[in-house]
Amino acid sequence: xRYLNVFTNHGEEVAVPNLLGLSAVDAKMELEELGLSYEIxxxxxDPNQPNGIVKEQMIPPTALSKVHVKTDRxxxxxxxxxxxxxxxxxxxxxxxxxxxxxxxxRGFKYHIEYEPTTxxxxxxxxxxxxxxxxxxxxxxxxxxxxxxxxxxxxxGVRLELPNLVGMNYSNAINLLAxxxxxxxxxxxxxxxxxxxxxxxxxxxxxxxxxxxxxxxxSKHITVLINAGNAASENSFE
Numbered sequence: 001x002r003y004l005n006v007f008t009n010h011g012e013e014v015a016v017p018n019l020l021g022l023s024a025v026d027a028k029m030e031l032e033e034l035g036l037s038y039e040i041x042x043x044x045x046d047p048n049q050p051n052g053i054v055k056e057q058m059i060p061p062t063a064l065s066k067v068h069v070k071t072d073r074x075x076x077x078x079x080x081x082x083x084x085x086x087x088x089x090x091x092x093x094x095x096x097x098x099x100x101x102x103x104x105x106r107g108f109k110y111h112i113e114y115e116p117t118t119x120x121x122x123x124x125x126x127x128x129x130x131x132x133x134x135x136x137x138x139x140x141x142x143x144x145x146x147x148x149x150x151x152x153x154x155x156g157v158r159l160e161l162p163n164l165v166g167m168n169y170s171n172a173i174n175l176l177a178x179x180x181x182x183x184x185x186x187x188x189x190x191x192x193x194x195x196x197x198x199x200x201x202x203x204x205x206x207x208x209x210x211x212x213x214x215x216x217x218s219k220h221i222t223v224l225i226n227a228g229n230a231a232s233e234n235s236f237e
Contacts, residue, residue, distance in 0.1 A: 011047060013070070016060070019057050024077070040077055042078055044078050047082050052079070058078075068188030085139040086141075088127070089136055090137075109146070114152040114217075121152065122151065160213065183219070192227075197227065
């Protein structure tokens, strides 16, 4: 009986610590100091945390469960990972709303560009990633932005192009939308944060502005901005 008690660590109790939020290294050290072991079971995608943070532990902390364990007990851990590859779906000729929902459900962002068409009105004509056509089944990072080129039967509908140069970026985009243009992209070589972009000044646009210039509503507008110039109060007026 004495031998059996020693062999099974009879009477030894260890309180399981709360490991959630710790790095894998810190969790390992804390468990080993208590005479416990650990095993990494798998990873959980979380874009808001760095890699290797404990998201789940398979034996709850004793403070919550009131349950103690014996030494050498293995504690299973699930760790965070902020990068995950996901397959691109096939969205060609799908309705735009359905395509947006499908991208969102897979963790992708989306941007819509319109292209005049006499057929397939409201349907996806092309799917792009980083400016290039992307085929279904291609594995890319979850959270990536996909551009959907959507057909719009608006041939003949023409709008007056506004002059965006000198405007604050956010005001310029609002002006485009209020004028009726919905397809645009932005180029900024020195924008590092979203705030940089919102506070930037427009120094160019394509197509270029001239008085009374008319464009089809579906025409794509490229806005050139410079984050190096802080927006003045007059830019917001």
